[in-house]
Amino acid sequence: MSEFIFSDLTFENKERPLNEFPKIALQLRKDVITSLFYAGSGHSGGSLGMADVFAVMYFGGLMRYNPSNWLSSIRDRFVLSAGHISPILYATLARAGFFPPDELKSLRKLGSRLQGHPGLDVELPGIETSAGSLGQGVSIAVGMAISHRHLDKTDQLVFTVTGDGELQEGSVWEAAMTASNFKLGNLCWIVDNNDCQIDGRVHEVMNIYPLQEKFEAFGFNVITIDGHNYSQIYSTLKDFKNNSSKSEKPNCIIAKTFMGKGISFMEDDYRWHGVPPNKEQAIKALSELELLEKQIIELNKIN
Amino acid sequence: MNFEKIEKIPTRKGFGEGLVKLGEENQNVVVLGGDITGSVLTSFFKEKFPERFFSIGIAEQNATTIAAGLALSGKVPFFASYSAFSAFRNADQLRISVAYNNVNVKIGGGHSGVTVGPDGATHQSLEEISFIRTLPNMTLIVPSDYNQTKKATVAIGRMIGPSFLRFGRSAVPSFTSQETPFEIGKANILTEGNDVAIVACGTLVWESLVAAEKLKKEKGIKARVIDMHTIKPIDYNTIIDAARDCGCIVTAEEHQVHGGLGGAVAEVVVKNFPVPIEFVGIPDRFGLSGEPEELMEYFGLTSNTLINSALRAITRRDKGFDLIRHIKEINK
Numbered sequence: 056m057s058e059f060i061f062s063d064l065t066f067e068n069k070e071r072p073l074n075e076f077p078k079i080a081l082q083l084r085k086d087v088i089t090s091l092f093y094a095g096s097g098h099s100g101g102s103l104g105m106a107d108v109f110a111v112m113y114f115g116g117l118m119r120y121n122p123s124n125w126l127s128s129i130r131d132r133f134v135l136s137a138g139h140i141s142p143i144l145y146a147t148l149a150r151a152g153f154f155p156p157d158e159l160k161s162l163r164k165l166g167s168r169l170q171g172h173p174g175l176d177v178e179l180p181g182i183e184t185s186a187g188s189l190g191q192g193v194s195i196a197v198g199m200a201i202s203h204r205h206l207d208k209t210d211q212l213v214f215t216v217t218g219d220g221e222l223q224e225g226s227v228w229e230a231a232m233t234a235s236n237f238k239l240g241n242l243c244w245i246v247d248n249n250d251c252q253i254d255g256r257v258h259e260v261m262n263i264y265p266l267q268e269k270f271e272a273f274g275f276n277v278i279t280i281d282g283h284n285y286s287q288i289y290s291t292l293k294d295f296k297n298n299s300s301k302s303e304k305p306n307c308i309i310a311k312t313f314m315g316k317g318i319s320f321m322e323d324d325y326r327w328h329g330v331p332p333n334k335e336q337a338i339k340a341l342s343e344l345e346l347l348e349k350q351i352i353e354l355n356k357i358n
Numbered sequence: 359m360n361f362e363k364i365e366k367i368p369t370r371k372g373f374g375e376g377l378v379k380l381g382e383e384n385q386n387v388v389v390l391g392g393d394i395t396g397s398v399l400t401s402f403f404k405e406k407f408p409e410r411f412f413s414i415g416i417a418e419q420n421a422t423t424i425a426a427g428l429a430l431s432g433k434v435p436f437f438a439s440y441s442a443f444s445a446f447r448n449a450d451q452l453r454i455s456v457a458y459n460n461v462n463v464k465i466g467g468g469h470s471g472v473t474v475g476p477d478g479a480t481h482q483s484l485e486e487i488s489f490i491r492t493l494p495n496m497t498l499i500v501p502s503d504y505n506q507t508k509k510a511t512v513a514i515g516r517m518i519g520p521s522f523l524r525f526g527r528s529a530v531p532s533f534t535s536q537e538t539p540f541e542i543g544k545a546n547i548l549t550e551g552n553d554v555a556i557v558a559c560g561t562l563v564w565e566s567l568v569a570a571e572k573l574k575k576e577k578g579i580k581a582r583v584i585d586m587h588t589i590k591p592i593d594y595n596t597i598i599d600a601a602r603d604c605g606c607i608v609t610a611e612e613h614q615v616h617g618g619l620g621g622a623v624a625e626v627v628v629k630n631f632p633v634p635i636e637f638v639g640i641p642d643r644f645g646l647s648g649e650p651e652e653l654m655e656y657f658g659l660t661s662n663t664l665i666n667s668a669l670r671a672i673t674r675r676d677k678g679f680d681l682i683r684h685i686k687e688i689n690k
C-alpha cells in the first residue's frame with residue numbers, strides 16, 4: 056500500500072502564512088498513524104492531539120535549531136516531558152530533517168533509535184533527554200532554563216510539553232515553583248490539556264482544575280488557547296519569543312486539545328491513549344487525512 | 359509436563375483475581391489506583407468493590423504514603439503500578455513511611471522486566487529486586503506464573519507487614535496448578551537432581567524447567583530446579599541443601615545480575631556452603647524496545663543460556679575439586 060511508505064518530504068523552519076500549517080500538521084498526523092501501525096503498539100491519542108502545536112512550534116520560524124548541526128551550543132531546547140507521545144516528536148524531527156523519514160518505520164523495534172519512550176542512549180538527533188517517567192522532563196527543562204539564563208547568560212529558549220494527567224505528579228509543581236522562583240522568562244511550558252488519561256477523564260481520575268489559576272498562583276504568565284487553532288498557537292509562541300528576554304515570569308500555555316484529533320473514530324476518546332491503529336484502522340485514518348488534504352488544497356486555492 | 363502445548367496466561371491476571379478474592383474475604387482490603395488500573399488489573403477490584411477503590415491519579419509517591427496512612431488506620435491497602443514507578447518513583451516513601459513504619463502496605467509492581475516489551479528502557483524495571491530486598495521488614499515475592507501470582511497476592515494480603523509483589527505484562531506459560539503448594543518463604547523444588555541446582559524466579563522458572571529437560575535428555579545431567587518465589591525472607595535451607603547436594607548453582611532472573619536473586623542466593627551460599635555460582639540475568643545495562651520474546655533472546659534469558667551456564671558451573675565445580683585434591687596432595 057502506497058500510504059504506508061514514508062516520502063522523504065521535509066519542511067523548512069521559517070516564518071510562513073498561517074494557511075501553510077494545516078498541510079504540515081496533516082503530514083505529521085499521517086506519520087504518526089503510519090509509524091504506529093508499523094510498531095503495533097504505542098500512543099496514538101496524545102500524539103495526534105499535539106500535531107498542530109508541534110507543526111507551529113517546529114516549522115514557524117520560532118524555535119532556533121539546525122538539523123545538520125543539531126547540538127549547536129546556541130540552539131533553543133525542546134524537552135518532551137510526556138515521553139509516551141514520542142511518535143509526534145519523531146515525526147516532527149524527521150520532517151524537519153533531523154533524520155530520514157523512512158526511519159519512522161522502525162519505531163519501537165529492536166535495535167531502533169526510535170525507542171518507545173525517547174532514550175538518550177540511542178543518540179537520535181533532536182532528542183534532548185530520555186523521557187517516559189512522567190513529570191521529570193519539566194524539571195529537566197527548568198534545569199536547562201536556569202543554565203541558559205543564569206549561567207551561560209544566553210537568550211536560548213526552553214520549550215517543554217507535559218500532559219494534563221502528568222500534572223498529577225507532585226514533582227511537576229516543585230518544578231513550577233522553581234521556575235518562578237528563578238524568574239525563568241525563557242521557559243515555555245505547554246500543557247496538552249485534552250482532559251484524557253489512561254483511566255478516563257482527568258477531572259474524574261484526579262481533579263487538577265482550575266489550571267489557569269493554579270499556574271498563575273505559582274507565578275506564571277498563563278494563557279489558555281485552542282490547541283488546534285494555528286493563529287492562537289502561533290501568536291502565543293511568538294509573544295513568548297519576543298518577550299522572553301525581558302520577562303521575569305515563566306510562561307505556561309494551556310493548550311485545549313482533543314485526544315486523537317483529526318481521526319473521526321479516535322477523537323476525544325481516552326481509550327486511544329495507548330493503542331495503535333490496526334491495518335484496517337490505519338487505512339481508514341489515512342484516507343480521512345487524505346480527504347482533508349484535498350479540502351485544504353481546494354481551500355488554499357480560494358484564499 | 360507438556361513443553362510444546364503449555365497454556366499462556368499473564369501473571370497480572372492472577373494479581374487482579376487475587377485482589378478480588380481478598381476483597382471478598384476481608385472488608386478492610388482497599389485498593390489505590392495509579393491511572394493504569396486496566397494494565398495491572400486492579401480494575402477487577404474496582405468493578406467489584408467501587409466503594410473500596412480510590413483513584414489517586416498519576417502520583418506514585420502520594421499513593422504509597424496514603425497507603426501507609428490507611429494501614430495506620432487499620433486497613434489493608436494495595437497500591438499497584440508499573441514496577442518502574444511503584445518501586446522507584448516512590449523509593450523514599452517505601453523506605454520511610456512503609457518499611458521503617460513497618461505498616462501493612464502491599465505494593466504491586468506490574469509490567470516488570472524486559473517482557474513489557476516495546477515501551478523500552480524507561481518502563482523495563484530491572485533493579486527493584488535488589489532495592490526492595492534491602493529494605494528491613496519487607497517481604498518480596500516474584501511469582502512465576504498465573505496461579506502462583508494469584509496465590510501470592512492472597513498470601514501477602516493475609517499476612518501482616520509490608521510486602522512487594524513483582525509480576526509481568528505478557529502471557530507466560532502457566533505450569534503450576536491450583537493445587538501446587540505456595541507458602542511465603544518456602545521455595546518449591548520442581549525437579550529432583552543432584553548434578554546442578556538452578557535457582558530461578560519469575561519468568562525464568564519456566565526457562566529453567568525447559569533447560570532441565572534438555573540437560574537430562576541430551577547430556578544425562580540431572581538438574582534440581584528451584585522456584586525461589588520468595589526473595590525475602592529467602593529460603594536458607596533449600597539453598598544450603600542445593601549447594602551441598604549439587605556442589606554448583608545457577609541463578610536465573612529477569613533482572614540485573616547485580617543484587618537481585620543471584621545476589622541473595624550468593625549471600626547464603628558464601629556464608630554457609632561456598633560452591634561455584636553462575637548468574638543469569640541482565641548484564642548491568644538498561645533495556646530497550648523490542649518484542650518480549652525478542653528481548654529475552656537478546657539478553658540471553660533463555661533455556662539455552664541456562665544450559666551453558668549449568669555446564670560451566672559443573673566444570674568450575676569439578677575443576678575446583680581437582681584443585682582442592684591437588685593442593686591436598688602437595689601439602690601431604
Ligand SMILES: Cc1ncc(C[n+]2csc(CCOP(=O)(O)OP(=O)(O)O)c2C)c(N)n1
Pocket residue numbers: 100101102137139140187188189190217218219220221222247249251252253257314328392393394416443447
Ligand atoms: C511516573 C509515571 N507513572 C505512570 C506512567 C504510566 N503512564 C504513561 S502515560 C500515562 C497517562 C498520562 O496522561 P496525560 O499526561 O494526560 O497524557 P495523555 O493520555 O493525554 O496522552 C500514564 C499513567 C508513567 N509513564 N510514568
Ligand SMILES: [Mg+2]
Pocket residue numbers: 218219220247248249250251252257
Ligand atoms: Mg491528557
